[in-house]
Amino acid sequence: MAAFSVRAMQIELSNLSKSYGTAPVLRDVKLTLQGGQVHALMGENGAGKSTLIRVLAGVTPADSIDLTIDGRAVNLRSAADAADLGLRFVHQELNIVPQLTVAENIGLSRPTPTRLGLIDWGKLNTRATAALARFGATHIDPRAQAGSLGTGDRILIVLAGLLADETPARVLVMDEPTAALTHAEADRLFAVIAELKAQGAAVLYVSHRMEEVMQIADRVTVLRDGLVAMTTPTGTTTKEAVIHAMTGRTLTHVYPPRRGTIHSGNVLEVDELSAGPLHGISFSLRHGETLGIAGLENAGQSALLQAILGAVPRRGAVRLAGNLAPASPASAWAAGMAYVPRERRREGLMLGRGITPNITLPHLAAHAWHGIFSSAKAERDTATRLGAQVALKYDRVDQNVATLSGGNQQKIVFARAIASDPRLVLLDEPTRGVDVGARADIYALIAGLGAKGAGVLMTSSDLPELIGLCDRIAVLRDGTIGCIIPTDDLTPARLLSLIYGDTTIKDAS
Amino acid sequence: MTHLRRYGTLIGFVGILLFFWWELPDTFLTQGNLLNISRQVSMLAVVAFVMTVVMAMGDFDLSVGSMASLAGVVAGVSFAAGYPIWVGVGAALLAGLAGGLFNGFLVSVLRILPFVATLGTLTVFSGLAFLASDGRTISGANIPDAFSQFARLRVEMLGLPMPSLTLLAIAVLVMVWVVLEQTPYGRRLYAIGGNMEAARLAGTRIVKLRLTAFAFTGVGAAIAGLMYASRVASANPTQGDGLMLDAIAAVFLGMTMSDEGEPRVLGTLVGVLILAVLDNGLSQMSVDSYVREILIGGIILMAVASGSLGGLRRR
Amino acid sequence: MTHLRRYGTLIGFVGILLFFWWELPDTFLTQGNLLNISRQVSMLAVVAFVMTVVMAMGDFDLSVGSMASLAGVVAGVSFAAGYPIWVGVGAALLAGLAGGLFNGFLVSVLRILPFVATLGTLTVFSGLAFLASDGRTISGANIPDAFSQFARLRVEMLGLPMPSLTLLAIAVLVMVWVVLEQTPYGRRLYAIGGNMEAARLAGTRIVKLRLTAFAFTGVGAAIAGLMYASRVASANPTQGDGLMLDAIAAVFLGMTMSDEGEPRVLGTLVGVLILAVLDNGLSQMSVDSYVREILIGGIILMAVASGSLGGLRRR
Amino acid sequence: TAQQRVAVITPYLAQPGTQFYIDGFEAAASPDWDINVIDTAGDIAAVISRIEDAVTQNVDAIVINVDPAQVSAGLQTAMEAGIPVVGMDAGMSDMLATNVTSNGYAMAAETSVYVANRLAGAGNVVMFVFDPFPPVQIRGAIADAVFANHPDINVIARVTPDVQDGGIADSRAQMEALLAANPEPGSINAVWAAWDQPALGALQAIEDAGRADEGIVIVGMDANPQAREAIAAGGNFEASMAQDFAGIGAAAADAVARLLAGETIAQPVIYVPTVLITTANVDE
Numbered sequence A: 001m002a003a004f005s006v007r008a009m010q011i012e013l014s015n016l017s018k019s020y021g022t023a024p025v026l027r028d029v030k031l032t033l034q035g036g037q038v039h040a041l042m043g044e045n046g047a048g049k050s051t052l053i054r055v056l057a058g059v060t061p062a063d064s065i066d067l068t069i070d071g072r073a074v075n076l077r078s079a080a081d082a083a084d085l086g087l088r089f090v091h092q093e094l095n096i097v098p099q100l101t102v103a104e105n106i107g108l109s110r111p112t113p114t115r116l117g118l119i120d121w122g123k124l125n126t127r128a129t130a131a132l133a134r135f136g137a138t139h140i141d142p143r144a145q146a147g148s149l150g151t152g153d154r155i156l157i158v159l160a161g162l163l164a165d166e167t168p169a170r171v172l173v174m175d176e177p178t179a180a181l182t183h184a185e186a187d188r189l190f191a192v193i194a195e196l197k198a199q200g201a202a203v204l205y206v207s208h209r210m211e212e213v214m215q216i217a218d219r220v221t222v223l224r225d226g227l228v229a230m231t232t233p234t235g236t237t238t239k240e241a242v243i244h245a246m247t248g249r250t251l252t253h254v255y256p257p258r259r260g261t262i263h264s265g266n267v268l269e270v271d272e273l274s275a276g277p278l279h280g281i282s283f284s285l286r287h288g289e290t291l292g293i294a295g296l297e298n299a300g301q302s303a304l305l306q307a308i309l310g311a312v313p314r315r316g317a318v319r320l321a322g323n324l325a326p327a328s329p330a331s332a333w334a335a336g337m338a339y340v341p342r343e344r345r346r347e348g349l350m351l352g353r354g355i356t357p358n359i360t361l362p363h364l365a366a367h368a369w370h371g372i373f374s375s376a377k378a379e380r381d382t383a384t385r386l387g388a389q390v391a392l393k394y395d396r397v398d399q400n401v402a403t404l405s406g407g408n409q410q411k412i413v414f415a416r417a418i419a420s421d422p423r424l425v426l427l428d429e430p431t432r433g434v435d436v437g438a439r440a441d442i443y444a445l446i447a448g449l450g451a452k453g454a455g456v457l458m459t460s461s462d463l464p465e466l467i468g469l470c471d472r473i474a475v476l477r478d479g480t481i482g483c484i485i486p487t488d489d490l491t492p493a494r495l496l497s498l499i500y501g502d503t504t505i506k507d508a509s
Numbered sequence B, C: 001m002t003h004l005r006r007y008g009t010l011i012g013f014v015g016i017l018l019f020f021w022w023e024l025p026d027t028f029l030t031q032g033n034l035l036n037i038s039r040q041v042s043m044l045a046v047v048a049f050v051m052t053v054v055m056a057m058g059d060f061d062l063s064v065g066s067m068a069s070l071a072g073v074v075a076g077v078s079f080a081a082g083y084p085i086w087v088g089v090g091a092a093l094l095a096g097l098a099g100g101l102f103n104g105f106l107v108s109v110l111r112i113l114p115f116v117a118t119l120g121t122l123t124v125f126s127g128l129a130f131l132a133s134d135g136r137t138i139s140g141a142n143i144p145d146a147f148s149q150f151a152r153l154r155v156e157m158l159g160l161p162m163p164s165l166t167l168l169a170i171a172v173l174v175m176v177w178v179v180l181e182q183t184p185y186g187r188r189l190y191a192i193g194g195n196m197e198a199a200r201l202a203g204t205r206i207v208k209l210r211l212t213a214f215a216f217t218g219v220g221a222a223i224a225g226l227m228y229a230s231r232v233a234s235a236n237p238t239q240g241d242g243l244m245l246d247a248i249a250a251v252f253l254g255m256t257m258s259d260e261g262e263p264r265v266l267g268t269l270v271g272v273l274i275l276a277v278l279d280n281g282l283s284q285m286s287v288d289s290y291v292r293e294i295l296i297g298g299i300i301l302m303a304v305a306s307g308s309l310g311g312l313r314r315r
Numbered sequence D: 001t002a003q004q005r006v007a008v009i010t011p012y013l014a015q016p017g018t019q020f021y022i023d024g025f026e027a028a029a030s031p032d033w034d035i036n037v038i039d040t041a042g043d044i045a046a047v048i049s050r051i052e053d054a055v056t057q058n059v060d061a062i063v064i065n066v067d068p069a070q071v072s073a074g075l076q077t078a079m080e081a082g083i084p085v086v087g088m089d090a091g092m093s094d095m096l097a098t099n100v101t102s103n104g105y106a107m108a109a110e111t112s113v114y115v116a117n118r119l120a121g122a123g124n125v126v127m128f129v130f131d132p133f134p135p136v137q138i139r140g141a142i143a144d145a146v147f148a149n150h151p152d153i154n155v156i157a158r159v160t161p162d163v164q165d166g167g168i169a170d171s172r173a174q175m176e177a178l179l180a181a182n183p184e185p186g187s188i189n190a191v192w193a194a195w196d197q198p199a200l201g202a203l204q205a206i207e208d209a210g211r212a213d214e215g216i217v218i219v220g221m222d223a224n225p226q227a228r229e230a231i232a233a234g235g236n237f238e239a240s241m242a243q244d245f246a247g248i249g250a251a252a253a254d255a256v257a258r259l260l261a262g263e264t265i266a267q268p269v270i271y272v273p274t275v276l277i278t279t280a281n282v283d284e
């Protein structure tokens, strides 16, 4: 335990305030990190968690802050200062440089090892290899260009960046690192955290997943409206108490009840579909049905959704309500499909633009007189209405979405998908980074789509969520569907073993 | 602070106007001079307005200048061959359409970076203009009078003798404004500029939109080329080339005035006017042409810097 | 397919070489002609190499051409005033450094879009060059013989009579390659170009890096300007202006050869050579200049298109 | 017999005058010649490169239309290879076999003196000049001297127009601004332009400003077709100098022929006569 640590350091953060314009985001926040402990930071979307972390990283200047490390006052003026103090970060959004190699990305915030002023590639690569190995990511070549990696591997190299030091890092700060990780990867991360903790590191950990917080954290601090609502050892509290501190309400039923109103006709038929890593995929989805897609990382869940949308070249037939769907996203949306992409910032949002154009993007013709002259008012009204439906937290509808919190950005992408009463909704990790309260709202909306007769096809790395929401789950293996099983008696453990290739159970579909 | 950012360029423009008014009390802010300025700048304005269309998508069209030259030459060659005016004008506009579609094809179907694609077509169009004109200036009797008279026409309007070229530029302005600001088409162009991949996945027909937007710009450049040829009553294979950099400068000046730093055609208008007023005012003040060049560069930078201070970043 | 994408431009280059070899069996692939080409292209090469430095950051420097002109004029004016060669050369390099730092200041501290900032300084530098030279060409006895002899020098090397300008360009190439590919400095420039937000979060000193990178480019442009002045034994205020677009074209050609479409200086080298070989070969084949222009534009487009087909997208 | 190859290299093909040289040259050329006309679009260093290429090709003669001092690196290569180079309105150089040209000093003197005489030695003059181009710079320098020699002639502006567009449009805008700045009738008495395009631009500006009847005297130089028409129309544009471009081209071709025949040419410069064009002789 921490008691054996040689240097149990202590970081004290107090009197932290920050506002954007007139809107306060953090108000007189106080937080203590202890060497050898994992400290969880929780709160609704927009509560200020990421802002706190960016202040600690020296990238966002606070209005006021007192920071001491082992009793010594320190001053953070830049990201380099924080790095020099031994603080290591995984920020909320995926920030890699595709043009650089994996090893360079891993060492990005560290001084690069050099010999005679030139980069010492050997040393850099060795260090990266070691860091990757600790996450079990031995399949990643440190010399590869980072841009050639898939999303899952990109996250792994960001995580490996935590471990690229010669001496173990003293403080590790992670902003929703598991939001896009599979179970196996998350478990490896937890193991690494445990090791670091044993070495005396202080960990600050942000997540919206209650289970993992209760599992790995020693203390939890809850932010609400920029104020510290609660700070307590996890041993002395419960999930319900934390959720109550976050939201002010008690959530008993997280997943909406199954209504069983699946209609007879098929909304989607996929026949011998091949695309990218996928081959020979066939299944059908009925009106009102929700089908989950599960699999290991890189099993092709995202590729499947994109192929059905027509966003990647495909072979085989895709029928929407009996009609062959042309292979282009534009005709897909026009025919009544809607899509929530996996990487909201790269594939979903126009960062730098307001909320309204981001929500109305696929529905512009519907908000125009005879499809010709746009009505700014109609567009704004839709944005406002949908914003309310997904519990979006914002100041103004013309607010730049880049200034919204990660969870709220996700809600915008989701709002866009449900705006036009779609017949088929393709959801790739729809609740990634969404807080518990809003997550329940989104679950209700997904259930509502089903109730209106729409088909839903979704992926999620949160297995309980997948089981809770879906009627059936298709497990992808080796680029094809291994089995499709109903979720009635399915447990997360059972699903996990199916994902790992347990073939003793027959295809139950 | 945000206000300084947003209105910096506009304030700068007003400042420039006041300065020239002060320095040239009798000759600057007169109806005649202002109408003159509006006519002098009309060709640049048309190019800058249509350049705004492709820049809304985050693209560029470096070929507008040589397209303007080519269009003028195409009309001139038709005139010289004895065809009636409408044929020459029609051929020039068709050249603009074809060139624009070709740009659009390279950019949207072949997915070549617009900067490179239009750098390539800049060279090609300019070569074609030389080839068509055999490198000569087509002028004199080869240019029908009615064609060159057009640029000298004035139409009484709101009690003002509005130059025809000015009215044409205003017409293009209104059209671009409606298309960009008031139609789903324009909004989609801005969406492409905001995030092309996101727009595509959200069902925007990227290929078609980029293709047509470049075609639009090509036709606009051809119109400007015709205006130019009419104004100088001649056509030579390089006369429009200078329009490109100025048009881009105008759009960028305008971009400093929009919230999110995206190009807006009304902003472009202000950018164009700043360039025109500086040229007119400084040459009225008999400022040495070299110094004038330095001053114009410096003033552009100052305007944009004030616009940037609050945090306009590169897109 | 990916190979076609990645090596399309290179294959195109080899194809061009083979074509000229076939068409001009006696005069094209000769030692003398190849060394000639290397000297003909050396100035463009230097500008393109240093342009690669700012483009690695995702920036542009449109002012390189007028900076080259200005540097030539500064040296010429010093020579005309009777200063020794080293003073003139030193003053020109200092002008390059100052101009580059000024660009860097505008871009990194004032955060003006590089395209606009350098469009502004393009105008300013060009005005300064006119002002300094009073618009004249400085030539004849005003240019010391030793200075203009430099460009004609050949150094025996590896058994080849290497032109001095070629060696200078190679030296710049090696330096840029080492800096961009083998130092943390260069890799951070790529980080800025690839993902500015990631670079910022990683504690990269963006302001300082962008400032110095532009300074680098400014000095490089000044070197090219001096090479040009030495080669034409004269200095006039517009002589370097044409380098800019060609340099950008060369960098873009090179970008088609890298995985993520980022500029790499070795790619730029191939781009530069393509342009130079086309110019040399086509003029040896007596292709009409206008047709040559069209062909060059077309070939650039084809090379880039083959590079783009596999999915190189705009950055 | 094998064809003789002649390379004609110019950076200024886009300029109207250059075209006439080339036409004259081609018209007077022997049908046995294989003529390659190469334009470098304003790039002087590229002229050197193209001379080098021509030497690589081992052509029989080279004709250039650019200041020889600036391309001496190329001329040297040609000299070493024993290939004769003829200047076509280029400039004097001992590396040229000869240079065929009009007398620019005389031409500028003639038009500026025309202006001085028309103003009776007193009045305000606007000059359009372009000093970066040596032959045009000479014209400006001579006109400067002539006007400076008349104490009552006042040069109120010495404008260098932007020539990227050929010079008409920018000159016109500049003139419009000057007219606006000098609104009094009679406050501008003459426009002296070092070539025709600015004169034409100025003419358009004056006519358009409704000030054609103030008697502003405009003179240009080169007498291009558009200028001749303007002079013939009898308006403000009164005079221009006709250089015999075709004659220069023809004389250059003649020089090449003599060189190819093995002759040496003794004169370093061959002058081709020029004519002042006014309403009196414009129709000839």
Ligand SMILES: Nc1ncnc2c1ncn2[C@@H]1O[C@H](COP(=O)(O)OP(=O)(O)OP(=O)(O)O)[C@@H](O)[C@H]1O
Residues within 6 Å of the ligand: A020, A025, A043, A044, A045, A046, A047, A048, A049, A050, A051, A052, A092, A393, A394, A402, A403, A404, A405, A406, A407, A408, A433, A435
């Ligand atoms: N640059 C900015 N300008 C204005 N407001 C901002 C800016 N950055 C963040 N905000 C606001 O600050 C608030 C806190 O955002 P923050 O990203 O810290 O939330 P969070 O707790 O991390 O939420 P999530 O769980 O969704 O990631 C949000 O309301 C957000 O809109």
Ligand SMILES: Nc1ncnc2c1ncn2[C@@H]1O[C@H](COP(=O)(O)OP(=O)(O)OP(=O)(O)O)[C@@H](O)[C@H]1O
Residues within 6 Å of the ligand: A149, A150, A151, A152, A153, A275, A276, A277, A295, A296, A297, A298, A299, A300, A301, A302, A303, A304, A312
């Ligand atoms: N068009 C394609 N051609 C070839 N390979 C592809 C293509 N699209 C995706 N892949 C590869 O197929 C694998 C599956 O991609 P996909 O994005 O669907 O994975 P995923 O299961 O969603 O995993 P992750 O959790 O990492 O996103 C990845 O290795 C990816 O690089």
Ligand SMILES: [Mg+2]
Residues within 6 Å of the ligand: A049, A050, A051, A092, A175, A405, A406, A407
């Ligand atoms: Mg957050």
Ligand SMILES: [Mg+2]
Residues within 6 Å of the ligand: A151, A298, A300, A301, A302, A303, A342
């Ligand atoms: Mg995926």
